Amino acid sequence: MNVDQVKANKGKKKRNRLIFRTIVLVILLTAVVYALVSTVNKDVTKVDVGSKAPDFTLEQVNKNNELKTVKLSDLKGKGVMLNFWATYCKPCEAEMPYMEKLYPEYKEKGVEIVAVSLDATELVIDRFVDQYDLTFPIPHDKNGQVMDAYGVGPIPSTFFINPEGEVVEIVVGALTLDRLEGYLKQIQPK
Template identity: 35%
Template structure:
């Protein structure tokens, strides 16, 4: 009798776990929506000016973060070093904050002297388009606008595997066409 109770409890717990797992947002959203849909997204910077998320012809490190997130804060210094290493060499770092209040974000960015572009996604609309629901989450995007790497959690941006990936992406030629754009028919 006791064995059946344990099996029943185990079955209920497993069933609840499956329901929770299925209810989580899918991290594959970005892979399905690459191209014009993502390339057209814009967010305001700290002064309210709109900027595109995926600049044409550049390697992009797109990082979704929040000021209240300890792992996000942990990776900022190495992200700043990565920015300094590749400034003017074709790598663009865009840190998209999901903080609700822009004033809190401005204060944080000024206090931490973040040298790369910071955009504000206070409604989390853009984050949702990328399937982001954990922070930090980062995407390394090639010159062609394709997502090459999706990284979840804090990253040491100065680690050799990251530097190797960035160097490889920077060395790739750019055809002038971003993923999802139609190419002219030259026939």
């Protein structure tokens, strides 16, 4: 191997190292930008007490309710208990009878209970609705867009919305009958 070939090999190695380092740097910068954008988007979509509840439209699952679709803005002027749940969630299952028990009374008082199902299929939701004879609106968030808009983490998660559309309380975890009734009274139209 002559001197020119040795210099050429060293030049190729330097160029290859430079290309490799550049690729690693681009990947790292992309990851940092992605992390920053994700963090900013999470902060923007999270709903806090005092903020306006994001509007949504979802198809109704239980056919025994007069609503075919549930659109939050159509419920303006009413108090709304917006509950996120799933059939596989035992604490969710535990609070459903309380919601059903209070629904007729509070519906008359201007409060709507809306239980957004996060289940994968409507078949399991239908069975659950039939099992507990649920009459309040149960829309299905098939692709999780409403869950994301509200920043829902653990379930059950419940947002209590006053008649003006403002979130006044957020509860993560199952509600007892007494606690549930207290929150419903809080969002009841005056």
